[in-house]
Amino acid sequence: MGALDHLSDLFDCSGGGSKHKKRKALQTVEVKVRIDCEGCERKVTRALEGMKGVKQVVVERKANKVTVVGYVEPSKVVARVAHRTGKKAELWPYVPYDMVAHPYAPGVYDKKAPSGYVRNAEDPQVSQLARASSFEVRYTTAFSDENAAACAIM
Numbered sequence: 001m002g003a004l005d006h007l008s009d010l011f012d013c014s015g016g017g018s019k020h021k022k023r024k025a026l027q028t029v030e031v032k033v034r035i036d037c038e039g040c041e042r043k044v045t046r047a048l049e050g051m052k053g054v055k056q057v058v059v060e061r062k063a064n065k066v067t068v069v070g071y072v073e074p075s076k077v078v079a080r081v082a083h084r085t086g087k088k089a090e091l092w093p094y095v096p097y098d099m100v101a102h103p104y105a106p107g108v109y110d111k112k113a114p115s116g117y118v119r120n121a122e123d124p125q126v127s128q129l130a131r132a133s134s135f136e137v138r139y140t141t142a143f144s145d146e147n148a149a150a151c152a153i154m
Helices: 003-010 038-049 074-085 124-130 134-140
Strands: 027-033 054-060 065-070 089-091 094-096 117-119
Touching: 027 074, 038 054, 038 065, 038 074, 074 089
Parallel strands: none
Antiparallel strands: 027 065, 027 089, 054 065, 094 117
């Protein structure tokens, strides 16, 4: 913010009393919603398309995932889906399993996750559980794919 902008904010003579509104950034919001049939899909789509700032709504029924692109806030998208459809909605909690160091650790692996996805381990409580113990490290490093004859056990 430049000096001229700062001074113009201090000496605003518009009389409106309202400050400049911050524009929302164009973003992609992914929401997890249970979608059973075409009717549920249509209900969720209509609820979100009527929201101010929404540019595109993509529903993936098999993954129970709704992707919203637009000038919206994630919390308002989740609240809108929950209010208009009566369905439980939450922000998309999964990431591709390639992005996590230990995808099968407790707290990260989720049976309900779509194939190829695991829970996001950025949560500090979950990430403590997702770290490999010294016992696991010892057994995973015992064999090497690069040199199969150099087994640490023999």
